[in-house]
Structure formats: structure tokens, C-alpha cells
Amino acid sequence: MAAIKxxxxxxxxxxxxxxxxxxxxxxxxxxxxxxRKMREDAARAAAGGN
Known part of the structure; x- marks a missing residue:
């Protein structure tokens, strides 16, 4: 209790x-x-982009 105080x-x-x-x-x-960056990269790879 003293630590919280x-x-x-x-x-x-x-x-x-x-x-x-x-x-x-x-x-x-x-x-x-x-x-977010991993999702964007996966979507770009699925679309065939660089």
C-alpha cells in the first residue's frame, strides 16, 4: 500500500x-x-504491384 501512495x-x-x-x-x-504497413504491403503484393 505504501508503494501505491x-x-x-x-x-x-x-x-x-x-x-x-x-x-x-x-x-x-x-x-x-x-x-497497417503489413496490410498495405500484402494488398500491394496481391494486386501484383511492386
Whole structure:
């Protein structure tokens, strides 16, 4: 319980939360980007394009 209090009340804890949120957001962004690029590449290959 003390760890959660430190996480939400101290500047170091809040910075840690910010970094965790940023990393999760970045991972989501890259996963969506890579998936979209793979779909585009597969559609281009199916259409016979370069």
C-alpha cells in the first residue's frame, strides 16, 4: 500500500507513471503502424504491384 501512495504522491512516482503511460502509448502506436504497413504491403503484393 505504501508503494501505491509513493507512486501517486511523489514527484518521482508521478514521473514514473508518466514514463509508463508514454511507453504503453508508444507500443500501441508502433503496433498499429506496423500492422497497417503489413496490410498495405500484402494488398500491394496481391494486386501484383511492386
Amino acid at each position: 509513493i507512486l501517486f504522491t511523489t514527484d518521482v512516482g508521478l514521473m514514473s507513471l508518466g514514463v509508463i503511460a508514454f511507453i504503453i502509448g508508444m507500443g500501441t502506436f508502433f503496433a498499429r503502424l506496423f500492422r
